[in-house]
Amino acid sequence: MELATESGMDLQTLVTLTTGATLLACVLAVAGVHAYGRGRAQRAALIDRLSATPQLPPGGRRRRFRALDRRLRRTRLGRRLELRLAATGLDVTPGEFTAALLVAVAGLWLVGQAALAPFFGPIAGLLGVWAAVQFLTWQRQKRIERFINQLPELARILANATHAGLALRTAIGMAAEELEAPAGEELAQVAHQLALGASMDDALGELADRLPSRELVVLVTTLVLSHRAGGQVVSALRNLTETLEERKETRREIRTQLSQVNMTSYAVPVLGIGSLFLMNGVKDGALDRMTGSPLGQAAVVVAFALYAVGFVLIRRLSRIDV
Incomplete structure (x- = not known):
């Protein structure tokens, strides 16, 4: 009888301890989730404040695409874009620049597809990305100068x-x-x-x-x-x-002497793109028929690649380090 009573008391004590440990674990879990949520909220607020402080002066404009900007800053590409924009001195956030780039690429895609041929839509979009990269490089070099x-x-x-x-x-x-x-x-x-x-x-x-x-x-x-x-x-x-x-x-003297060469490097691809509009204007639908076959598409890709190589080579040959 006494043994049964002692066993019942031990079992009751074990149940009590288990219940207490479970309640304590639940309380700690709830406290941990609450602390984690509060930390995430504080981190997001800190990111917003740091993102706005150096770029939004008193009386400045309101920033747009803040959610996209926060997501970009968490990626390696976004951080590189942020440093590149900071080097250019432009009052633009990575989110705003990315949104403007996407709109420009979509617009150029539609214009190239409608004005020339459907095959030139992706090429026009890629040219838009290249132009944006060149614009940042030019702004950065201008600031360095x-x-x-x-x-x-x-x-x-x-x-x-x-x-x-x-x-x-x-x-x-x-x-x-x-x-x-x-x-x-x-x-x-x-x-x-x-x-x-x-x-x-x-x-x-x-x-x-x-x-x-x-x-x-x-x-x-x-x-x-x-x-x-x-x-x-x-x-x-x-x-x-x-x-x-x-x-x-x-x-200053070297830059003056090489100004004509630099203009030639930009004139070469512009002449190539202008010849496409001229060809399509002389005979309507010529580009559509030309890019309708794999051979014509390959010829267009090779031509654009050669124009890009010519642009790079002219820029390389005209670069003089002082």
Whole structure:
């Protein structure tokens, strides 16, 4: 009898412990799900705030396609596009650029299909993507050229500030206030990174990565070595200022001499595309009949490939590194 009573008590204790452990596990599971949901909400809010803060100034325009922009920023391609847009200085988010690109590609697809032949629809869409990539490259190169033209003045301001006894961090902040865009904007970002605790090497290294050029690499190397070793930064910057002035004039002369060659590189594919419209205008439906066979389609693809090769070769041959 006593053994049965003890067994019943042990069983009741086991049931009680199991019930308590189950209730505790349920409470912890509910708390975990609640914490996870709150963390996701805070993360989404932080992403929205960080996405809007550097790109939406007070009184600026309202951003569109924010959901698409958030999804793009989570992908590798979206992050690369964000860096590329930041290097161009355009006030456009990755989501807005992608949406505009999709609309442009769809429009060119329909125009090529209606104006020429159905076969030219995908080709027109691909040309739209290529044109968008070339536009970003042109904007980035344009910003780099403007920044390079400001480097002599930047080196002069840094030399005068350090000669007056100011620290290099303070000199960079002063240059950011005095110089116009794009040098002022880029240096303001460097000063902001330094204020947040980033090292001089990392902040200037990111600047060189955003706007790659030999002149900027030389300036960054000079500043980093002088800051690290404590050398004569004033004399080094003044000597660098004279060198940058000479390189600026040399680059201007070379760009003037090669302007006709650069225009020829763009004229070659334009003439090829114009010949298609001319052919279709002379005899209506000629392109549709030509692309109706696999041989004609292959000929069109080979022709476009040759135009692309000619464009690349002309650009390569006219590139002179100074």
